[in-house]
Amino acid sequence: MKKLIVSTVLAGSMLLSGCTMWDDTVTNFKSNTEGLDRKITVYSQTGEVIAEYEGKNVRTEVNDGGQLIINLNGKRVQVLNANVIIEENTAE
Known part of the structure; x- marks a missing residue:
């Protein structure tokens, strides 16, 4: 009986502490399947806005070579050697 109570308390605390992890998992799944409302700004090494x-x-992904691949409205853009800021627009 004591093991059951300890197991239940431990499982409950893990679930509560994992809420952020769960939210991240859901966001990643949504990003990979349907895409998210995002704004992406690409900067040069000197800080100028390139695009x-x-x-x-x-949808975005990073491949094995470190390239950022942006899929936007049926077009694919690859970014190399640039600083990139990706902002998710969330409506709450």
Whole structure:
């Protein structure tokens, strides 16, 4: 009986502490399947804005070579050797 109570308390605390992890998992799944409303700004090494991308169905991934791949409105953009800021637009 004591083991059951300890196990229940431990499992409950793990679930409560994992809420952020669960939210991240859901966001990653949504990003990979339907895309997210995002704004992406690409900067040069000197800090100048090279390009900006924005849309409601934006998917991003980083490949093995470190390239950022942006899928936006059926177009694919690859970014190399640049600083990138990806902002998710959330409506709450």
